[in-house]
Amino acid sequence: MKPFTYERAGSPAEAAAAAARVQGARFIAGGTNLLDLMKLQIETPTHLIDVNGLALDSIEATQEGGLRIGALVRNTDLAADARVRRDYALLSRALLAGASGQLRNKATTAGNLMQRTRCPYFYDTNQPCNKRQPGSGCAAIGGFSRPLAVVGSSEACIATNPGDMAVAMRALGAVVETVKPDGTTRSIPIAEFHRLPGDTPHVETALERGELITAVTLPPPVGGTHIYRKVRDRASYAFALVSVAAIVQRDGTGRVALGGVAPKPWRVEAAEAELPRGARAATAAILDGARPTHENAFKIPLVERTLGAVLAQARG
């Protein structure tokens, strides 16, 4: 860990301004991802801005009939919220499928959205990695790629976004609220929040320098049956091989987002028209253009089979 300076921000706008002022500054929330990466010198911030005191930790109803989730709401609290459980069960289930009880007690909504890949080469600073060190190459291509992406990847990077919460948010059509260093605010639809790697895999989100997430807004509930199915090698405390977040309506229409297959929560709205025709057709449309490696090609049939089971479960 490199020496760094530390401050507690007084307000969201001040936090953003401070982050823009200092080169190499980072926000710290629960610290469950950032501190691990700092210990391994994968992240080497010069300055930490602690956002925990910013009073962004409440969940409120919006005028439109949705929910506004503060950036600092802990994963445990979000999953347990009665409104979330009733109207956005998908989100609650995705959260509870992630990490462990201890981690969820610390992990925040914004920190979770910002969590970085679990590509094992990203974690080893002896290895080339375009995400960690732009231009150094990608050790994972041609190497151990079983856990990595099958779709949306590039010649520069085949890492996945490892999160669960964001997959549910993608299916729910969430919007990320931010404040910029100049004090202005904006709303970023979750579809546009995470970026594909292209030839800049180190750029992972739409956030600008210093921009702080203040909340995530959920639109009014859409009803339907909510299922989050996370497939993994062991029963708990593991990242998804694939995950399926589905909202299925009585008439067989619905929405699907996938985790574990792409550099971002993967949803193809246009493909959802295929859902009533079943898992095979829907998977083919959602994963159209997939370019799996030899080691992770299994993820495509796995998505199809898992989606099939999810649709069957939704039918009851």
Add this chain to the structure above:
Amino acid sequence: MKFDTPATTNPIDQMQVVGHPLNRIDGPLKTTGRAPYAYERHDAVPNQAYGYVIGAAIAKGRITAMDLSAARAAPGVLAIVTAENAGPLGKGNYNVAKLLGGPEVEHYHQAIAIVVAATFEQARAAAYLVKVDYAESQGAFDLAGAKAAGLGPSQATPDARVGDFAHAFAAAPVQLDATYTTPDQSHSMMEPHASLAAWDGDRVVVWTSNQMIDWSTGDLARTLNMPKEKVRLISPFIGGGFGGKLWLRTDAVLAALGARAARRPVKVALTRPLIPNNTTRRAATIQRIRIGATQDGKISAIGHESWSGNLLGGHPENAVEQTRLLYAGANRLTGTRLAQLDLTEGNSMRAPGEAPGLMALEIAMDEMAEKLGMDPVEFRAINDTQVDPSNPDRPFSRRQLVECLRLGAERFGWVGRSARPGTRREGQWLVGMGMASGFRNNVVMRSGARVRLDGQGVVTVETDMTDIGTGSYTIIAQTAAEMMGVAMDKVVVRLGDSAFPASAGSGGQWGGNSSTAGVYAACVKLRETVAQKIGLNSADAVFEDGQVRTGNRQVSLAEAAGESGLVAEDTIEFGDLAKRFQESTFAGHFVEVGVDAATGEVRVRRMLAVCAAGRILNPKTARSQVIGAMTMGVGGALVEELALDKRRGFFVNHDLAGYEVPVHADIPHQEVIFLDEVDEMSSPMKAKGVGELGLCGVAAAVANAIYNATGVRVRDYPITLDKYLDRLPEVA
């Protein structure tokens, strides 16, 4: 004491204390966090500094330059030791690669430097400032490639042949010829390798975490080119080892070198990401098994060849060990083939040999039973042997394999298993049962102990035996209490110090039986000393309730010891009984799994182990050993694999996020039954090992259960869903 004739009746047979399911005497220390592990010995010496180990960034080649200047100038840095400035170093008898590499690099993450600083964070930050240039050379990392290139047996380990295997196999009416693979594994104990070293003149004391104190004391002395008497190792508590701490490793050597250079005590823990590539591993195997049998299921030919890889000077993984002994059959072929690979040293991990060997053999037996149309339990039972199949004059000392299998089948409800795979469905789950034989050889090792009796009647046992979480403290106390006729609270046990008599240490499941036998020997001597002191004939003296008695004369032990106390020391040494008799331990493992019909995820539902392993010294600690081993077996079956990057020559998933072991949610109902057994050939304790037996066969039982559930046979561990998803039935 020499143990060279079968044990007769002795004080242990009273079983007043031995054989009872007592709680661990070190339990409260552990559950309250007061058991001090090496890295936590803040009290041991003042002024401790911190060392951070740097591992090589390449798998093979040479260091061409090392720039230490920035690191030296970093805050808090006290010293940096590299091969260049460490002075001449020797190498331990039990080490293959150097523990401080450079300029030659033998494997990835081989230690090439230690940075010592006033705080851990300073040492770590400075370590990242060390710049190393390498000239990489081409290493060999591909076992399958070496096998394909025609790797054969070596002169050092020739094939073992009985009868005419090739002919008998070819002539057998029912045949199986299948190849199985097991992956590289990492011990993944909770406590990383850790040491604190302090010099006093030309003497060094190392508080460490080590299973084998005597071996490692000798090897540290050899490495530092100093007399063994000037090296002291102290390792009273060990947070797991599984064979990964049988040896002197980087932490101890570099703590000692760092402390010498910094002129301060230095402590070092290997960071988790360093452990898989820096320490030893269980080597991957490719195993070809051929079994030939008559129509009625009698094995006529059995062949087992195993390929594994190691650094030059390392040994093969002896995965064929059990196949020499487990089943009858007149024609036999077993052998190992060793490829030279530039990966970190392959060496013992819990039940080396048998654990990976049975992973293959016991699937093969399941496949063979199916070919024969026989029940898998029955097929094993009719091929039981009470003698060493290669040498019929050599009987097993005690062998109750069939009893284990039959009792297990009865208790597990084996009759409820459908012989036709893929036929039992419960909701989303395909359900199946599997079983396997468990087998692990019993090894005995000389073991010493010192026993003191003081004026309060307290018995103190001192031996360099270790407790790696197994319960050594407790069974040693039980042994001393039984022998001296005192209550458990009158016994103090002190372990893991090279200043104490050298023991068997903890490894190869020999520790429990051998170390208690050493304590037995010392107690026999102490009983004689006590009797002599008070003028009794030791042969008829009865030690009971803190008293020693003959006829109507009775003296308390406290009184007998007097102010100055009494002390006795002895070592148990084993004669050739283990040559004349085959000493082994046996189990029947039964597993039920559910396989998700859509995703292929395997979830174990229940497990049973029935073990026959001599006298069980403490059923509670023994059970803990076995359920822990069963858990490890589930890990081996379903998740554990060091992912090898064959281009770059290293294990990529080198932390506990990437290298998965079972979590609580993976482990359901576990049951353990011990058969009532004593083995007079093993030691005066009549006990054998059990800690490794619990693992041997478990993974194959899981694999066979998956087959029974799905009808899909996977011969490649771990059995992850990607290996059979395409063979599962379509999702409805």
